Amino acid sequence: MLIKKKRVLVLGQTPPPYGGQALMLQTLLEGEYKNAQLFHVRLDFSRDFDDMGSFKLYKFWSLFKAIFQTIFYRYYKSADILYYGPAGPNKLGMYRDMLLLAPVRLFFKKTILHTHAGGSSRLYADLNVIAKFFYRIAFFKPDVLITLTNFSHGDDVVLVPKAVFVVPNGIKDEYQFYKFVSTPKLDSKINLLYVGAMYEERGITELVYAVDIIRKRGVDVRLQMMGIFISNDFETKIRALIDKLGLDQYIVFLGTKVGEDKWGVFRDSDIFCFPTYVPSETFGLVLAEAMQFEIPVVATRWNGIPLVFEDGKDGLLIDIKNPQDLADKVEHLARNEKERIKMGQNGRKKYLDRYSIDTFRSKMDIVFSQV
The missing domain is CATH 3.40.50.2000 (Glycogen Phosphorylase B;)
Structure with a gap:
């Protein structure tokens, strides 16, 4: 019928x-x-x-x-x-x-x-x-x-x-293809990734301060930020902060990337950071994108985000507007490779079950x- x-x-x-x-x-x-x-x-x-x-x-x-x-x-x-x-x-x-x-x-x-x-x-x-x-x-x-x-x-x-x-x-499983074209890592740096529009309520300022804290503790991290700034004033503020903290070599702005260029960045990342406190935040599609690539996420305990992944299993939750908490959780994952890998694997399982x-x-x- x-x-x-x-x-x-x-x-x-x-x-x-x-x-x-x-x-x-x-x-x-x-x-x-x-x-x-x-x-x-x-x-x-x-x-x-x-x-x-x-x-x-x-x-x-x-x-x-x-x-x-x-x-x-x-x-x-x-x-x-x-x-x-x-x-x-x-x-x-x-x-x-x-x-x-x-x-x-x-x-x-x-x-x-x-x-x-x-x-x-x-x-x-x-x-x-x-x-x-x-x-x-x-x-x-x-x-x-x-x-x-x-x-x-x-x-x-x-x-x-x-x-x-x-x-x-739910999103297309890009990882099925890109996992087979991985490139060897040339250094021991832990690659952090943020993806999305950049403005104050996305926790960008807190993220920059967190990178500074982590590096001062002797952890070799590099942050890549994919997306564009919503305002010129905020971009000027963030670039001035990065310059003041001496992080120019360790924070890279990639702009907008799509297709193979975008997924290549995900493939080569170790920890995904999403310290948002945007009032309308409900899900965070980029969290599902990270989870499909077996990247553990560190994201804020805010609105619907704690319902997207399980704290301590697929990633770690942090308080909003708290660069110290963000630094602590990222440092923990950076120093514990086995736990980091296991969380990433758990995240992919959840992606396949819920977010495909x-x-x-x-x-x-x-x-x-x-x-």
Whole structure:
């Protein structure tokens, strides 16, 4: 018996820029589903990381274009289910989402909200009466709310969804190929890695101080940072700090890397550092990327991150804004090779079980079957 597939219009941005939510949307769209056929209206509110969360005039045109395309595709493709990933607790992003969703949700029979960046609902209480009215039209009572972990930022309470599903992020297993093209290590340095946009709340300052502490204890580490700075002022501040501490030779900025260049860096890294305290942080896709490459992670005890890996088994948790704690945990792994390797192996097992691309798409298909 043939299953009649539900027709879902996916409204959202795919790379570039290469942020976690955009990458996951691309992963979703590239899948085949037994219960759903997906159509895509691509948003282009952010041309690069510099544009994210900022006001740009071109975004008004992008907004009107997205509204028109969404309504057009609703009927042209007969897609009666709307899928959207709201911004986190960022006011500009919230207002953009309200302006986009309020006029288009009414045209669809059902709505799926996928909270990659959770916490938009935290802004609701402080809105004025008019803003609250449009917020309710845009966000309240979705047919499905998808969260990445059991930590939902309270969205499941405020938005009053009809159903809630927990679907962790899942990614393609790049390690299967790149593990066979490893290069011999030329020195004894412990290679630390950070991946993601760089700004204050990602714990970049704490990470620099931690490298200084570790090196003063006689541990030979080198930190590679993959991603770009969100602001020129913050980049200037960090580079000045690195120069002041004399760490120029030990901290390397790689910029954005994709494909073979990106995975080659993961392959040659020993410890992954993610000292974030971003309010909207829910999962941290880069943690799954590190785990698939058998890299133990050192990350903050913050929001949903402790639910992604097990402290002491797949990696180590640290307190936020605490370079001393970060240095202690990294030093411990650097000095204990067997434990470091075992944690990395445990992380890969967890990746294969929970965070593979097949697991993600299988769980999304279950969501589509029940919406």
